[in-house]
Structure formats: structure tokens, C-alpha cells
Amino acid sequence: MNETERKKDLSDIITTGPPVAGWAAPSKANIIDPIYKPGDIYSYERCTHCGYCRHVCKVYNTSWSETDYAGGRNRIIKALDRKDIKFDSEEIIPSVFRCMLCGNCATVCPVGVDTLAVFQHLRKVVVKKGAVPAKLVIIKNSLKENNNPFLETHADRFNWCDSCDEAEEALRRGKSIFVSDDSLKSEDVKAPKGPATKVGYFVGCTSSYRNKELSTATSQVLNKLGVEFMVFPEERCCGSVLFRTGLEDDALELVKQNYEMVRKSGVEDVIFSCSGCFSTFTLEYSKYANNNLGFNLYHITQYALKIVKEKNLKIRYTKRSKDDPLLITYHDPCHLGRYCGVYEEPRELIRRIEGVKLYEMKHNRSMAWCCGAGGGVKALYGDIAVEVGRDRLTETRACMVRIREDRLKEAMETTAEVLVSSCVFCKNNLFQVANEDNSPIKVMDISQLLNDCEFY
Numbered sequence: 001m002n003e004t005e006r007k008k009d010l011s012d013i014i015t016t017g018p019p020v021a022g023w024a025a026p027s028k029a030n031i032i033d034p035i036y037k038p039g040d041i042y043s044y045e046r047c048t049h050c051g052y053c054r055h056v057c058k059v060y061n062t063s064w065s066e067t068d069y070a071g072g073r074n075r076i077i078k079a080l081d082r083k084d085i086k087f088d089s090e091e092i093i094p095s096v097f098r099c100m101l102c103g104n105c106a107t108v109c110p111v112g113v114d115t116l117a118v119f120q121h122l123r124k125v126v127v128k129k130g131a132v133p134a135k136l137v138i139i140k141n142s143l144k145e146n147n148n149p150f151l152e153t154h155a156d157r158f159n160w161c162d163s164c165d166e167a168e169e170a171l172r173r174g175k176s177i178f179v180s181d182d183s184l185k186s187e188d189v190k191a192p193k194g195p196a197t198k199v200g201y202f203v204g205c206t207s208s209y210r211n212k213e214l215s216t217a218t219s220q221v222l223n224k225l226g227v228e229f230m231v232f233p234e235e236r237c238c239g240s241v242l243f244r245t246g247l248e249d250d251a252l253e254l255v256k257q258n259y260e261m262v263r264k265s266g267v268e269d270v271i272f273s274c275s276g277c278f279s280t281f282t283l284e285y286s287k288y289a290n291n292n293l294g295f296n297l298y299h300i301t302q303y304a305l306k307i308v309k310e311k312n313l314k315i316r317y318t319k320r321s322k323d324d325p326l327l328i329t330y331h332d333p334c335h336l337g338r339y340c341g342v343y344e345e346p347r348e349l350i351r352r353i354e355g356v357k358l359y360e361m362k363h364n365r366s367m368a369w370c371c372g373a374g375g376g377v378k379a380l381y382g383d384i385a386v387e388v389g390r391d392r393l394t395e396t397r398a399c400m401v402r403i404r405e406d407r408l409k410e411a412m413e414t415t416a417e418v419l420v421s422s423c424v425f426c427k428n429n430l431f432q433v434a435n436e437d438n439s440p441i442k443v444m445d446i447s448q449l450l451n452d453c454e455f456y
């Protein structure tokens, strides 16, 4: 959109009036159909600062800081545009990065501000101007040197396979397909030589290095479903953390390498257990490939449901019975739900399980609260040991704890025994607070739930 079109468009803005009273999120009935332009990085100009998005912003609702909700952040951008305020690297970092990029504000915005596009672009701009949080520099360097954000060596990425027969076999299949030397450059990955395996499992950094219980469960579930799959021996970080934190230029090299790797493998379907990797492939990789990836993307919940339907399988939870079902509630990860629109497949899959009963939390699907870990907030502000003594961090830490506690409290209101999510970040963040609080509610990933099921 050029400057003239943008100005004309702004004249259409509807004045929405005061925010809805009370602390509940505004209902859909209160939301005027937005004149929505997905991806419009200038849509902040449309912001009327109506305050609707305050009610759904979990960061604002814990910090009460005007710069922490979308309307407030939009004010800062406008003020910078008008040069009403000076750009100050130190000052700008918290207001830009203390956002989980959960997208809940975009869901309720009556005038169609694409807050995710705006805030991700803002991060790009401030990072280019040198406002880079110190911890982000460490992550960026680790990705460059190790292909993961954890300072782990690349060679150890598939160590988790050693304790899982199904994964070991998948790795063997992957290695038999690629002829590669020890270099990590994508040009060194030669064309496939082995028999074609049609399904690939993209594991992701966190499940590879930190949560092998998820990668193991996913591998075993695929095996139970009778799916022959491979893992990609040259897999690198998907780049999600870089895209979310304004380092898109650095992410593109990872995108290129992973994309070429998948194409060369010849797989038709790529499966993800991590919602962050899934959304990055769905959005950023698709854009990189001009919406023509050449392979299909499935979250494990979608793929499992597809196989269950195709093979007409029944599912039974082996630890409980139909008469004494496990009571669970499902937490929508932002990256699977609001980012990719996958709301119903996980629920349909869960409802098909005999011995499990699903309860919904009040905030579900597009209105689900974030777990608190998104947008780099956990990575940049979650570790009190690193940034001890800084007032901002103390505030953010308190904010994060409140967010997670609220989500768990809501889950408990459903009388559920288990909160199930389908993203390793949600699982980790919610598991941590459940543990710290000795919460009676258990937290698990959907792959773990499925792994306790039989398919027949």
C-alpha cells in the first residue's frame, strides 16, 4: 500500500468509543468487522487506542503498564514516527520485547490492526538500530555456531534417538537417504540415494535437546499408527526465535538450509510436534517458497487424526476406562491456534479417545490465553538469575508467573485433572509453574497422552 492509499484508508477508521467495562474479554458481538489487511505493518496507524485489547493482554493485566498493551505500544510507534520522542535503545527494549506476540489483541481489534505484523516489524526496526537485548545476542550467536539456541553442539542433536528404538530407526532411514559429510553447509547435503520415505518428522531444537520425552512420544505414536517416517539428520533450528525477535535476516539462512534439506529428502509430508516450528514453516517458509513449498505440513494432531480416519482406527486410553475417564482440558498454543487456525483437529482427536473426557476452559480457541512463554518473553525475561537486580526484570518475572498461574487456575475451574497442550513451550512453561505451586493439575503434551493410548 502506498502513502496516498494509506492516508485514504485511515479516513475510514471507525471510532469505537470507550472500552467494554469489566475485565472479561470483549465478546464477538462487540467487535465490528475489521477492515483487515493481513500483514499490514502500517496498520498501527489505524489504532484508535480504544482499549479493547487491554482486556485480553495478559502482560498488561499483570504489569498495568500502558506501554505493555497493543494500543499503548502503537502510541509509541506513532510518537517515534512524528519524532515526538527520541529513539533511546535502552528505553525502547522493554516496551518492544515485553510482548508475547500471542495475537490475542489482533483477534479483538475492531479496526483490524495486525498487531503481530506491526510488532514483529517494529522489532526488526529497533534491532537494526542497535537495540538488541543482550540475551538475544547470545541466542543469535549460538544459532550461527551450533544451529540451536541452547549453546549445544550440533552433533548432539539426535542423541535423544539413542533411547528410542522407533527414533533410532527413523534416524537410520534419514541417514540412508542423505549422503553427507560432516560439514553443516546445505550444499554438502547430496541428493537422496536411498528408498523414498514419504514422511519426515521435523523435531525442533527444544524437543531435541531439552524435552526428549516429547520427541520420543511422537516417534512412538507415529509407529503405533503404522507410519514409516524419517528424521532429518541435517535438521537445524527452524529460525522461529529469530523471526519473533526482529532478526529475520539471520533466520533466512536457516530457512534456506532446512527448506533445501526437506526438498532433497523427497518426503511428501512433514510432521511437527512443536507448534512454533509448525507455524514458522506454515508462515515464513511458505512465504520464502512463494506459497509453493512442494511438501505438506502437518502438526502431529492433524496427522494422527488423518491416519485414524483413513484407517478407521479407534483410540483407547489405556490408563483409565470409559466409566472412569481422565478429565482433561486443552490449552490452545498461540502458534497452532491464532497463528495457523488449527483449533478443531486436536479436539476431535481427543474426543475420539475412549477413557478421556474433554472440558473447555472459558478462554478457548481464538480467545485462549497465552501460556506466557511466547514472543521471546521467556527467553529474554524469564531467567531471573541472569538479570537479577534489574527492576524491569523483577516486574516481568512477576508478570510471567501471574500469567501462568492464571492459566492454570482457569484450567482447574474446569475440574480437569490434566492440562494437555500441543506445544513444547506451553508444556514447559505451564509444567514449571504447576511444579512450583504443587498444583494438583498435571501438565502434559498431547503426544504423551496419545502415547498412553492404543489404536485398534
Ligand code: SF4
Binding pocket: 046, 047, 048, 049, 050, 051, 052, 053, 054, 070, 071, 072, 074, 105, 108, 109, 110, 111, 112, 113, 115
Ligand atoms: S490495537 Fe485495536 S483494540 Fe487495541 S487499542 Fe488499538 S484499535 Fe483498540
Ligand code: SF4
Binding pocket: 053, 056, 057, 058, 059, 060, 068, 069, 070, 098, 099, 100, 101, 102, 103, 104, 105, 106, 115
Ligand atoms: S500480542 Fe499478546 S502480549 Fe502482545 S500486546 Fe497483544 S495481547 Fe499483549
